[in-house]
Amino acid sequence: MNKLKLAAIGYGGMGSYHLEHLLPTEKDLFEIVGIYDIKDDRRTLATQKGLKAYQDRSALLSDPSIDCVLIATPNDSHKEIAIAALEAGKHVVCEKPVAMNAAELREIMAVAEKTGRIFMVHQNRRWDPDFLIVKELWESGEIGDLFQIESRVHGANGIPGDWRRLKQHGGGMLLDWGIHLLDQIMWLVDSPLQSVTADFSYILGEECDDGYITYLTFENGLRVITEVGTSNYIKLPRWYLKGTKGTAEITDWDLSGKMVVATNADVAAPTPIQAGVGLTKTMAPPSEEATETLPLPQGSNLSQSFYQNFFDVVTTGAQPIVKNEQVLKVMELIDHIFEIVEGRK
Template sequence: MEHKIAIIGFGGMGHWHYDLIQKIDDLSISGIYDIDEKQQKDAEDKGLRVYKDLDELLDDQRSDLVLVATPNDLHKKLSILSLESGKNVVCEKPAAISSVEVQEMIDAANCTGKFLTIHQNRRWDQDYKMVRDLIKTDKLGGLWRIESRVHGSIGIPADHWRQFQEHGGGMVLDWGVHLFDQITQMFRGEKIKKVYAALTHVTNLMVDDGFTVELTMESGVVALVEAGTSNFISLPRWYVLGSEGTAEIKNFAQKGEIVCARGNGADDVMPVLTAAGPTKTMAPRREENIHREELPLIESDIREFYQNVMRVIEGKEESLIKMTEVKRVMQLMEAVFESGETGEPVYFES
């Protein structure tokens, strides 16, 4: 069955979806709508139809899908208008700028009987899949801490809508929505007891340009989640600690390493002499008493996102991205904002 999708917003992510859709069987673009003349011209150069206004896009009976790829504050309005016009909707993340808005979108989808999903594309990141699969094993012993970070050094670009609060800017809504979604997927079925957050404003006073968040899971595992835009030396993308070993992945789409203990006897370590005195507690294990293992890359195909969307519309599959999960992550981000503003922990799902 062939499907056609109309794109609202032909900026950075709109172009990304355009490129992806060219690689997907049975899915094509009916046209785009954007208020920016530059983006209109670019769409015309690509041979795409440019709708003169939103009504023309919504009235086009050739399309059964709409992609909303606009600034965050417009997601709810445009998604609901699309649903009410009889279209199925793929909305860019975050779904909206509050959990109340997300619920309104869910209600509109239920009322119209149309399909609504959110483009949580980072579920297809290779590094995420590697860690997700690793913690299902006992290679590290008992898991007690997991650290997920993304670091950059250019701040939020001054000419970008993401620097404005009224448009839903800031790093919590930009990268937090991905990182928190990944953690909640890793610990599916487990409650998050406590949220403690610190937000940074190094280069931008209007919105957060970074955050460090500790999530305490019901099992006692602590997940540290961090995004920074003023980090000129990046810390590892993933750092995973168990009772018998540690795993590290330095960056996106890179192989990782697992280091585990072979023993736990007194001969495992030799004291280290520092300038100020000896230490045995912080000395490394002997090389022969540790086991190193490569954490290989996992295959991943982001085309699966749209393939699933089409099969859901055809009644052949369930959605990989459920709106209940989307709403929970939005509520989690609201707890992050609350903790960051008050300096106090938020007891989230206790």
């Protein structure tokens, strides 16, 4: 089996992560050739690590030995680089978000179709173990039919102090983390969107959103909240799921959490409790016999890693796990969210 020879454009945090952590696990499938980065110190670092450092992008793209290119640069440069790489005959992996908007992705997809090259977006959070637990709960009905999903990522460190603070480069939390949360939901739910409302946070005084919240309603009745915050010193759960037979909570990426499900036992009505200065039976805890606390399921792994799948798509025509049409739907949703929020200004 011949390996695919890969080079990276962009050798910052994500570019180096791909080359030093993700691709080495696929060493039977890929050979890492080298990198190009606009910064001298990153090219020097790559050379010190045994990689070829191209002096400019054209030199990398014109190298006939390279089969595929990884794009790990600021968001506003993705479209230009992707089109140049496809037209140079290279297959392309692009970091998320794929582009600044849906129109740019359509341009890339048109060039990929014209050139016959493979273009795939690294929507890696589809492989997250916490999300795979949610996927199993959605498909298995262990807590009944889900009617509300809450998906949150909270931190207290603000926006990273680089280009992610700058609107011209595609900064802000909707494009940084929202792209993941919305991709997970849109991939999970096989139902058209019925309505979308949203809001942004600018509490830190940056020109880009330092947090956002969306409320999605699907035609099948499912309601979804997605939220990203960067000023949250106390986090809400990563996932909170409400089903017709129970509730599940995944606290964080360490996969702590639980399910509480109804036993359907024939039990007496709850006894009223003191709540503040009044009584309530509605909000009283159910009797011990009425519910059962269970551990979360393990979640089923996807059949292939991202790069295994990319290799098979290129070499055998396999179906991509991350399809461009799916990514386009998410980008159209993000465009709509920007229109909703910025249209209020």
